[in-house]
Amino acid sequence: MRRRSRVLAAWLFLAPALAVIALFTVVPFVQGIQLSFQSWDGVSLDTPYVGLDNYRYVLHDTQFWGSMKNAVLYGVVGLVVANAVSMVMALAVHRARRGSAFFRTVYYLPGVFSTVVVGVMFSWFLDPNIGVVNQTLKAVGLDGLQHNWLGDPTTAVIAVAAVFVWYHWGFGFILFLAGRQDVPKELYEASSLDGARGWAQFRYVTWPGMSHVTGIVSVLTLLSGLQIFGTVQVLTNGGPAGHTEVPTLHIYQQAFQYSEYGRAAAMSVIFGLCLIALACLQLWVSRRLGGSTDSRTEKGR
Template sequence: MASLTARVRDRRTLRRNLMALTFLAPAIVLIGVFTITPFVNAITLSFQSWDGISLDTPWVGLQNYEFVFKDDEFWASMKNVAVFGVVGFFLGNAVSLGMAIAVNRIRRLRTFFRTVFYLPGILSVVVVGVIFLFMFEPRTGVLNRLLDTVGLESLQQNWLGDPTFALPSVAAVFIWFHWGFGFLLFLAGLQDIPEELYEAAELDGARAWAKFRYITWPQLAPVTTIVSLLTLLAALQIFGTVQVLTNGGPGSHTLVPTLLIYEEAFTNNRYGSAAAMSVLFGGALVVLSFIQLTIARRRADK
């Protein structure tokens, strides 16, 4: 009887697994065709030399990787994208969380603010770039004219042309463009926290910081993990914002790996070295994602 029951259970399990695989098959095929196959092709191409036109793709071994490791522009772009990652991860998430807490505390106009704060995220990256090009224009731009109006003309700068201010300016645009997504997720997480926890904390005499530290922050841990990972990946893969605003200039002060890979392939016609850059940069993203998810999982298990 026990063996019969076990066989029936095994058949049901097999049936469920087959049904699950049936529904997953289209997604698996799409991932295989549009993700895994290009990734394998990129790895193969990174060991070859190709100009994008000829049919000959000679095997060059590690020459492309040697070129990349000796390329000062590649390491400059990695340094710049690290700045975007740090700014997006810490400052971007802090802005999103702060605004979510502020909107969550109000009762009226919550829907209005939720819509307005998320609005930048639905704009095209080209539209955002053009808007801020006009704002940062050194002679007639809104920012410099505003500084002149309030008597702070000494603070006027060539925001996108000065190596000192170009990278922070682009980073500020990135935060404005992307913070709405994290804001909505944090706001949803805040609204899921039971009010009874805050009421109990108030009875114990807890102040605002104590309630945030011991209630809000721990309860938002799952949301924080998702927002942090997505924000970090978006910052590290920034492309359109930089291309529209500065195209990597002045010099290489705002150059990022995605833009460098694009130029290496489609401008310089060196697809092999571009593939090597893609493999190294993509591998770094995978490692960072794995580390962040591991830390978040260990934190959730405590």
């Protein structure tokens, strides 16, 4: 009887949180899946079921599948470049004897802006006529390097990726810094006695000690890269000629430009499944690479 009342009390305490999660996460998720089998223009009260028509459309939509290529590119850039930059910055700030508080703030700063602000800001920087980048190149006598950064397909893809890295490095930086501070000093002292220095210490002490954080940051950055939207929309809107188009932008166009919410929902379901599969793969790889050390650490504690 006492046990039952304790369980009941526990559920009562959990109930508000569960209700909020159900209302704002579970219900929209289920509705999204349901919508992928319906036809809806965004306004009508009539939402007829169309079976698998939306999925058939998506399977034959070459632009959607073509945009996946860019999503993978931005995901890989996020995973490799953004994480590498974040980790280097975190390790540097950790070692810094002076000004670490200043650099902690400065490095984290980009992440506090909204993506729209970032997009507009960089579209000004990269403007071919009056942009800061071209004007600076001109001022230092490097006129020949002036370029139409967002108008040339090659540099547009690189520019969007660079903006993404700049915007996201603060997130990885702060987690890597926390992870680095969590690695016990004793391990460095012991490795020093064994003659380990520089790279060897990073390879055998720092990297394994931060593997847990690296796994989490990698998954989140990979997903952010794959889901990149605001930056692309404001900077290029998928241009020039679709060279920077990503699935999220295509989904947005289907829903909010073409009023094809059913098709957009079907794309979202397929894209979501792809993200889940990739995230699982990434977690599996992370565990394979650093999981054994991490699990030993956990057991040791």
